[in-house]
Amino acid sequence: MKTYRSNxxxxxxxEYIVIDGAKxxxxxxxxxxxxxxxxSSEIENLITWKATKFDNSIWFETxxxxxxxxxxxxxxxxxxxxxxxxxxxxxxxxxxFFDSNNSYQCLTKLEYPQEWGLGSSSTLIDLxxxxxxxxxxxxxQLTFNTSGYDxxxxxxxxxxxxxxxxxxxxxxxxxxxxxxQLYFVYLNQKQDTQAVVGNHYKNKSxxxxxIQELSDLVVQATKxxxxxxxxxxxxxxxxxxxDFMQISQVKELHFPDYLGAVKSLGAWGGDFVLVTYRxxxxxxxxxxxxxxxxxxxxxxx
Numbered sequence: 001m002k003t004y005r006s007n008x009x010x011x012x013x014x015e016y017i018v019i020d021g022a023k024x025x026x027x028x029x030x031x032x033x034x035x036x037x038x039x040s041s042e043i044e045n046l047i048t049w050k051a052t053k054f055d056n057s058i059w060f061e062t063x064x065x066x067x068x069x070x071x072x073x074x075x076x077x078x079x080x081x082x083x084x085x086x087x088x089x090x091x092x093x094x095x096x097f098f099d100s101n102n103s104y105q106c107l108t109k110l111e112y113p114q115e116w117g118l119g120s121s122s123t124l125i126d127l128x129x130x131x132x133x134x135x136x137x138x139x140x141q142l143t144f145n146t147s148g149y150d151x152x153x154x155x156x157x158x159x160x161x162x163x164x165x166x167x168x169x170x171x172x173x174x175x176x177x178x179x180x181q182l183y184f185v186y187l188n189q190k191q192d193t194q195a196v197v198g199n200h201y202k203n204k205s206x207x208x209x210x211i212q213e214l215s216d217l218v219v220q221a222t223k224x225x226x227x228x229x230x231x232x233x234x235x236x237x238x239x240x241x242x243d244f245m246q247i248s249q250v251k252e253l254h255f256p257d258y259l260g261a262v263k264s265l266g267a268w269g270g271d272f273v274l275v276t277y278r279x280x281x282x283x284x285x286x287x288x289x290x291x292x293x294x295x296x297x298x299x300x301x
Contacts, residue, residue, distance in 0.1 A: 122154055126154035
């Protein structure tokens with residue numbers, strides 16, 4: 001049996017502008033997804049796929065013919081068709097892999113609750129790319145077509161500075177002595193907000209001067225030496241981007257009286273926010289109904 005693993009992702013700063021070639025500061029997580037592949041001799045020319053969640057419950061199962069990638073059986077048509085499309089694009093990149101009469105039993109397992117949104121799709125793209133021996137950025141472009149920062153996080157093992165035009169990834173050494181004052185709070189927000197805000201940004205006329213200035217702020221964030229400077233950069237970034245999009249920041253909407261910084265991670269309206277510690281922080285968020293508060297060192301590689 002072969003085992004493959006990919007990291008999840010959190011997007012610290014650089015959201016939205018990254019699609020226009022700006023810099024992004026992203027964080028691979030300690031949580032990810034694994035793929036276990038075993039050659040099977042039971043039936044030729046078949047991929048038997050089982051996807052499992054964090055609690056070992058079955059997400060979906062499907063059987064796909066290897067040579068033409070037709071779905072033979074499925075417990076979830078939508079998810080099976082999504083997997084089928086990924087495999088079809090992978091076949092474009094490495095057709096020889098699919099020309100054999102081999103059969104495979106594949107099992108995926110998430111290492112975190114699915115609703116956390118740490119990258120089940122990006123880790124899947126990276127896992128399949130490892131297995132089929134293709135470029136994950138090329139497979140991503142043919143399928144989900146994200147900016148690519150999530151794909152970079154999948155196979156990098158420390159924070160990264162990322163840009164996608166062309167793709168450049170720089171590993172970062174964060175010698176922050178204030179990591180113990182950084183926490184991730186799970187908001188459990190609906191996903192529609194992310195799509196609405198993302199489309200809103202894409203549909204606005206580009207302000208290239210602002211994009212460059214925000215990109216410079218992203219780079220500055222990677223070099224800060226104290227918490228106060230990081231808080232200032234996160235606040236300025238969100239304020240300027242919010243003014244441009246004419247959309248309220250997450251702190252304005254939900255935590256206006258919190259004394260520390262609150263930063264949306266990735267798409268605004270997403271699952272997690274970064275918060276900086278202030279006395280009474282845990283009680284503050286739990287009283288508002290947010291029970292999942294994860295220290296930086298427990299989440300980030």
